[in-house]
Amino acid sequence: MNARLLFNEVKAKTDPLGPDNILYLGTGPLDGLPIGMGRMSVACKSPRGTVAEGSFGGFFGPELRRAGVDYVAIRGQADHPVYLYIEDGNIEIRDARHLWGLLTHETDAALHRELKDPDIQLRYIGPAAENLVHASPIFGNLNNCGGRAGCGEVMGSKKLKAIAVRGHQGIRPADYEGFIEAYKEFRERLDLKTSRDMWTPVWSVYGAPVLVRLFAEMGNLMMRNAQEMQWDYEKATVVSGENYLNRYVTKAKSCWCCPWPACQKLHEIKSGKYEGFKGGNYWAGQPVAFGSLIDNDDLEFILVLSGLCNQYGLDIFHIGYTLSWAMECFERGLLTKGDTDGLELRFGCKDQQGLIELLRKIAMKEGFGQLLALGCTEASKIVGKGSERFCLSVKGLELEGIAQRSMLMVALGIAVSEVGPDHTRWYPPYPCHPNLLSEKELADLGIDLDLKLAFQTRNPKEKGKLLRWFTISRGVVESLPSCVFLIRDTLGFDMRPWWNLFKAATGIDLSYQDFIMAGERLLNLDRAFIVREDFRRRDDRPPIRMATEDVPYFGFRKLEPSLFDPMLNEYYEANGWDLETSIPKRKKLEELGLKDVANELESLSLDVE
């Protein structure tokens, strides 16, 4: 729905921070059913011109549906700060001048006090998004955020500080008995004894930071702005999920009706210089963004930096990668203390108070913070002197926690994403068992893929086809929406349990092929959106560092054209897109029922034939 609405309603070349951009908050057909389907999505045109799409956990999506609202579309711009109040179908725009400037957790507390309802669900932005800081997401439930491609920034441009929702209606599946049966089948996929997903036991106890030690072992931790990839295992152990759980976690926390033990955690630092600092959601990204990238093995300082990002409403990857870029520039003499307001900006983070102050300056766009608030892509254009070689971004958005040269499908997925780096558009294919599915199972599911080859992480063959399948099936997951941790049993290859849930919930008797086609339609709509904004094959590239530097210690090759281009060709070919331009062809678009999209592209003189 987001992709369709965005393509139809936000016309080509719309000013992303102007009144005509539209911010969508969407639920899906399974949202609010008591089986852990509590996600919702946000989308708009990103300030960089791409699609900005993301999703949230928490409780907001189900509450929105209980209020009788499936979709919220926000157009225009207020002349003073406002918030949106939704209750059982009634929608009011209310004054938010008293909330403007508050940190996210202050906003949360203020609105709960004001509305005198502890169960009200909120989404809000922090000062960073108010100040239109690059890549700011939208926040909720204190530590959840979504839409890191700039959805918060767009919300800030509309002077919309928050959305509050309360509903009292029930949600019932169309076919109740059928739904119970479908749910039993779905639950088998989550059973520790029968699940084929290697993450099932791990996620449910530790959440994603458990990856850190494994990443160190695999050469997946980007160190010192990815100049090196072998961060000390001992350092990785200090910042690992295991250590975090043992020392700092005060409470486990789950999203709406999740059938798993809680994968999110709340934490508190109980002694030392940061005594009393509270936060939550230490995830796989934080140990990279505020750990290995800037070579900081002080877990408490990582918790403080990531907690402050949540409070200011900043994106942790924007900050982590932009800091590490700036540190590399400083150490190479491209930035000096004269540029950094006197800060000795070096890897290893000796001046912790200086970095904490820098974070505030970024959110408030003050002093040196003004440069870093732009993100590393724009900042490197201003600094020049070759500093763009150290900028780790794709389509203007900073990378995430996953390395690329060690896993070729990841490299391809990050490069081609219509949002910019976003591993949530597919499934990270950590080494999987090549016999995860038999050839017969694959054939029954209509999947033409050599799984053994596809799962060889550093063999370029089959990566385009694998990525295409993962993106399509993930598109289906996000449209339901379902938490991806609940769906990884066969890495999204077998979507039949979710198809059965969909049919029982909605009463729509869709064929399995049509169900899967929704994911392919989504992918093609997003691609059509960005080609309309002039993104082409030239933009589907890894960052310069990844394309030009080997990783000798682990034997990973640089992603030079001779390695990368065949994968890209395979991906375009499998999608039915033009090999030279990446523009979807009319034949494919019409197959997907998107004739109007082909016509629209053609009307803009884009070659779809």
Added chain:
Amino acid sequence: MMKELHLRYAGPVVPITGILEEYCKTEATTLRDLLAELDGKYGGFDEIFVNRKTRQLNFNAMIYYGEPGKVPVAVIDLDQPVEDHAKITFW
């Protein structure tokens, strides 16, 4: 022949072992032998990794095997030989 191994335990294995890593001496020749030996020390260890029906590596478990000076790789075959000074991560 006695071998010395560097064993690392991650994620759901940690509550069973109670430690994050250890060095151990063993006469195990394959990973399968090693798992059986570790099961004697840490009850339930074998069940995490070895599928009762197929006797192959469970789909929802992972072992990384690294020989000295080489990049660790994910294990598929439990009958893979274990070399002296190998570094093995159980996940």
